[in-house]
Amino acid sequence: MEITKICVVGAGQMGHQIAMLSALAGFNTILQDVNESALEKAKCNLQEIMDKWVTKGKITEEFKESSFALLTFSTDIKRAANDADFIIEAIVEKVEAKQELFKLLEEYAKPDTIFASNSSTIVNSLLAKVTNRPEKVINMHFFFPPLVMDCVEVVKSEQTSEHTAQITMDISKKLNRTAVLLHKEISGFIANRILGALQREAVYLYENGYADFKDIDLICKKALHHPIGPFELMDLSGIDVGYFVMQQRYAETGDIADKPFRCIEEKVEQGHLGRKTGKGWYEYKKYEVKN
Numbered sequence: 001m002e003i004t005k006i007c008v009v010g011a012g013q014m015g016h017q018i019a020m021l022s023a024l025a026g027f028n029t030i031l032q033d034v035n036e037s038a039l040e041k042a043k044c045n046l047q048e049i050m051d052k053w054v055t056k057g058k059i060t061e062e063f064k065e066s067s068f069a070l071l072t073f074s075t076d077i078k079r080a081a082n083d084a085d086f087i088i089e090a091i092v093e094k095v096e097a098k099q100e101l102f103k104l105l106e107e108y109a110k111p112d113t114i115f116a117s118n119s120s121t122i123v124n125s126l127l128a129k130v131t132n133r134p135e136k137v138i139n140m141h142f143f144f145p146p147l148v149m150d151c152v153e154v155v156k157s158e159q160t161s162e163h164t165a166q167i168t169m170d171i172s173k174k175l176n177r178t179a180v181l182l183h184k185e186i187s188g189f190i191a192n193r194i195l196g197a198l199q200r201e202a203v204y205l206y207e208n209g210y211a212d213f214k215d216i217d218l219i220c221k222k223a224l225h226h227p228i229g230p231f232e233l234m235d236l237s238g239i240d241v242g243y244f245v246m247q248q249r250y251a252e253t254g255d256i257a258d259k260p261f262r263c264i265e266e267k268v269e270q271g272h273l274g275r276k277t278g279k280g281w282y283e284y285k286k287y288e289v290k291n
């Protein structure tokens with residue numbers, strides 16, 4: 001099966017950069033979002049990043065131009081899905097929203113098209129069950145920011161075929177990313193489960209008054225050699241993203257240990273979501289941390 005056209009659904013923090021990776025790898029790529037302004041923002045952001053890559057000598061101006069020529073944008077899901085060979089879903093982390101989308105994809109995409117989900121936590125069998133092609137549904141989990149982070153977790157469900165897994169691994173390689181295949185699905189996969197355990201402990205210690213969040217970050221960096229503290233990392237990836245992940249996990253397990261912490265809930269309610277809103281745990285002035 002030859003993959004020539006990739007469709008990325010959702011042009012947020014993750015989707016727009018995954019689409020750029022795909023175009024840089026030479027795939028004919030379409031980026032779809034329900035929100036026109038998300039597509040506009042995606043275009044501007046990618047232009048800015050690629051201009052920087054040219055200035056730094058990472059790519060040539062010609063390569064940048066030829067990659068952008070492969071990338072189109074649309075709000076029309078039918079047009080975006082109907083001739084794609086491989087679809088990567090990167091919409092909001094809500095299982096109902098993703099299931100609604102997968103139903104539409106089932107309707108509009110070709111019968112042999114593979115559906116990959118970039119979800120941080122939702123296992124693909126939950127999405128595959130609304131389609132007629134469970135063997136062609138897989139998790140393809142990139143890390144933030146996808147244009148920088150060199151790792152993709154590829155996760156099979158019991159029904160995902162070896163062929164689908166192989167194609168997804170091959171595409172990850174073409175996107176210049178190190179791909180790791182997980183043989184069994186588990187909510188949160190590997191990296192986020194390990195990270196989640198660390199963040200849960202960090203927030204527990206803060207919420208129960210053992211230390212200030214800045215000092216917890218400092219200890220992780222100085223004593224554990226982490227490049228970035230757990231609170232700084234929450235700000236970077238979006239406090240709401242982590243919150244939805246915990247909510248989703250809690251809904252699946254019912255385990256009180258998975259319940260989102262009150263201080264996280266408060267940040268989400270106040271709209272203090274991290275770098276993207278200028279305030280989260282820390283305050284930001286154009287990409288700078290104000291301690």
Ligand SMILES: NC(=O)c1ccc[n+]([C@@H]2O[C@H](COP(=O)([O-])OP(=O)(O)OC[C@H]3O[C@@H](n4cnc5c(N)ncnc54)[C@H](O)[C@@H]3O)[C@@H](O)[C@H]2O)c1
Nearest residue numbers: 010012013014033034035038090091092093119120144237
């Ligand atoms: N942010 C991270 O660090 C990170 C890392 C890895 C994976 N993920 C996963 O990637 C996915 C997207 O996360 P994000 O941080 O890019 O979110 P985001 O909120 O930045 O972007 C989501 C985008 O999806 C669009 N959207 C919502 N419903 C849609 C629909 N039905 N059809 C088309 N577009 C739709 C929204 O308009 C928005 O532009 C989530 O599943 C998340 O778990 C996030």
